[in-house]
Each structure stands twice: as structure tokens, then as C-alpha cells.
Amino acid sequence: MVNSGRFSGMQGLFRAVLLCLLVAMPASVSAEGPKRGAVTNLPLPRFVSLKSDKANVRRGPSLSHRIDWVFVRRGYPLEVIAEYGHWRRVRDVEGATGWLHYSLISGVRTALVTAENVDLFSRPDPASRLNAQAEKNVILRLLECNVSWCKVTADGQKGWVLKDGLWGVRPDEVLE
Structure with missing residues (x-):
């Protein structure tokens, strides 16, 4: 029997329903539950705020990476989307992403x-x-x-x- 790519019978119905559920599921949730950071075991993505009045946002997760821009507003909300050692990849309100050292962010919600x-x-x-x-x-x-x-x-x-x-x-x- 050749699989035409279409669903058939009860097995096909089950697959179709499962596919719909997976497509509708938010990116931060998998079949096992919310995605967790490998370093902190905290949910990803998650919102945090800027702890400092000045924070260099880098292209990669180390001091040797180029500074792409600088945040200059304490309390500014950010979304942590990835973790690597002491570094957190963050996204701002405009969708721009970069890496910040974990000491520059706070769990205080803004x-x-x-x-x-x-x-x-x-x-x-x-x-x-x-x-x-x-x-x-x-x-x-x-x-x-x-x-x-x-x-x-x-x-x-x-x-x-x-x-x-x-x-x-x-x-x-x-x-x-």
C-alpha cells in the first residue's frame, strides 16, 4: 500500500487531531511541558527586567563578542529566549535579540x-x-x-x- 499522505480511518483521525494540537501549541510548550533553560531550569521564554542603567548587548555569549547596542533604561522589560553559561539571549519589544550577562538582568517584572x-x-x-x-x-x-x-x-x-x-x-x- 502506498501512503498518499492523506489520513484514513481512526488512525488517520487520531493523527490529524494530534497534528492540530501540536500546531496550535505555543512554542514555549512541548508535549512534555514548558521548555526549560538548560542552565537555570526556569521556563523559556520568560520575562525579566534590566537591572542596570547601562547594559551592553552582545552578538554572542561572551565578552569577546561584538557589542551590537546598549540598553540604557533600568527596569526595561526583556524576554529571555535562550541560556548559555552565564549569558542570556534576550528579545526586546521590537523583536531585536542579543546576549546579556546574567548579572545585568533581574527577576523583577516590569x-x-x-x-x-x-x-x-x-x-x-x-x-x-x-x-x-x-x-x-x-x-x-x-x-x-x-x-x-x-x-x-x-x-x-x-x-x-x-x-x-x-x-x-x-x-x-x-x-x-
Whole structure:
């Protein structure tokens, strides 16, 4: 019998369903569970923040690699996408990637405002009192998040903001 590449019968149906599930699965999740870093055993990808006011982003994971650019904002959110020894490959909001020494990043969670303005409400409800507004490119510290909202703080202001105006937290991520 020649395999035409098409699925047939119950076995074919099972394969089709399995293929659909694998295609729909997020890249950070495999059939065995979330992908983990070989060095830290922490989830990959994961969000972190910049610990320093100045951090050289290198082309590769060592001091001998060329510096491609420099981050200059403490608290800037980054996404760790790979690990190699004391180095972490990170991605920024624009999708640019490079390598940072692990001592330059922190587990403190922050998010960057990507919308023109976001409203900070007293509760996770748009009908609640408006506490403040944050403009595009403001860095907010994440305190907690539910499926749709995050409680944040910046410059002494606290409030709840909708996730869809932020970069640095996944749409379905819950932080406690």
C-alpha cells in the first residue's frame, strides 16, 4: 500500500487531531511541558527586567563578542529566549535579540506601555475610579496580573491596567 499522505480511518483521525494540537501549541510548550533553560531550569521564554542603567548587548555569549547596542533604561522589560553559561539571549519589544550577562538582568517584572496611553483604574474594572494615565514607553512595575488586567505601579501611582496595552506579560499569564 502506498501512503498518499492523506489520513484514513481512526488512525488517520487520531493523527490529524494530534497534528492540530501540536500546531496550535505555543512554542514555549512541548508535549512534555514548558521548555526549560538548560542552565537555570526556569521556563523559556520568560520575562525579566534590566537591572542596570547601562547594559551592553552582545552578538554572542561572551565578552569577546561584538557589542551590537546598549540598553540604557533600568527596569526595561526583556524576554529571555535562550541560556548559555552565564549569558542570556534576550528579545526586546521590537523583536531585536542579543546576549546579556546574567548579572545585568533581574527577576523583577516590569512592562512597557505600547499603547499611546493606558488608564490606571482603582480596580480591574473600567467603570472604577481612574487613578492615573501612563503614556507610551513608560515602564510600569507589575504587582499582580489576572487573565485580562495587571496591577501596576510607577512614580508613586498604583492602579489596574488592561494587558493589551503592555509588553512584558503574556496575554494568558497570571501573576500573584
